[in-house]
Amino acid sequence: MIEFYLDSVDIKQVSRLHACLPLKGVTTNPTILAKAKLGVNQVLPEIAFIIGSEARFHVQVVSQTVDDIVEEAIQIDALPYDMVVKIPATETGLAAIKIIKDKDIKVLATAIYSVQQGIIAALSGADYLAPYVNRMDTMGCDGVKVVADLQLLIAQQGLNCKLLPASFKNTLQVIEVMKLGVKAITIPIGIAIQMMEHPAVIPAVEQFNQDWNAVFGAKLSYES
Ligand code: G3P
Numbered sequence: 001m002i003e004f005y006l007d008s009v010d011i012k013q014v015s016r017l018h019a020c021l022p023l024k025g026v027t028t029n030p031t032i033l034a035k036a037k038l039g040v041n042q043v044l045p046e047i048a049f050i051i052g053s054e055a056r057f058h059v060q061v062v063s064q065t066v067d068d069i070v071e072e073a074i075q076i077d078a079l080p081y082d083m084v085v086k087i088p089a090t091e092t093g094l095a096a097i098k099i100i101k102d103k104d105i106k107v108l109a110t111a112i113y114s115v116q117q118g119i120i121a122a123l124s125g126a127d128y129l130a131p132y133v134n135r136m137d138t139m140g141c142d143g144v145k146v147v148a149d150l151q152l153l154i155a156q157q158g159l160n161c162k163l164l165p166a167s168f169k170n171t172l173q174v175i176e177v178m179k180l181g182v183k184a185i186t187i188p189i190g191i192a193i194q195m196m197e198h199p200a201v202i203p204a205v206e207q208f209n210q211d212w213n214a215v216f217g218a219k220l221s222y223e224s
Helices: 011-018 029-037 040-051 067-075 091-101 115-123 133-140 143-156 172-181 187-197 201-216
Strands: 004-005 025-027 056-060 081-086 107-112 128-131 186-189
Touching: 004 011, 004 029, 004 056, 004 172, 011 040, 011 187, 025 040, 040 056, 067 081, 067 091, 081 091, 091 107, 091 115, 091 128, 107 115, 115 128, 115 143, 128 143, 133 143, 133 172, 143 172, 186 187
Parallel strands: 004 025, 004 186, 025 056, 056 081, 081 107, 107 128
Antiparallel strands: none
């Protein structure tokens, strides 16, 4: 089954959605943590408590040099959870990924904006790639097509690398990349909620209740 992540550290909403979705864990980035004004050491224990010890966390490095990224990745990996280290797929980041792969640390190459950049990150040893679907769409580039091309190239090269598309602003984008058979995905809270909603659902359920109550009152189905 697809690894399904929430791209959020909103504890209340993660808890709400964990109750009804098969969550593998959460993905974070420096912007998400900064906006929440919550650090990794505040967020991870709370979310691990909600999801359970099997929760997987994707945490991004903020270091700027190869050596510093490698050291930060080692420290992130040492956190007492199932950790994946997110590294931006820049020239510096790719150099760090090559080194980190020899250390048996799980790596996600993030900030993927093109097929070219993505396949290089996969060839460098990334375990996951995060193509930014909506950000590419808003730049006039077909984000779903980039994911499809990466999927093809990864398969052709026989690489052990999962696509984990990120950056979604509507549910159609989510379904289009899922139809490609990606093995992981991360979506924002609002989009996850939208995926469960349809304007016809609540009226349909209310009608069922009305019809039932009119004939059987408070009886439950097995009591009727
Ligand atoms: O981590 C990357 C992802 O969160 C980007 O999403 O919504 O900022 O484009 P967005």
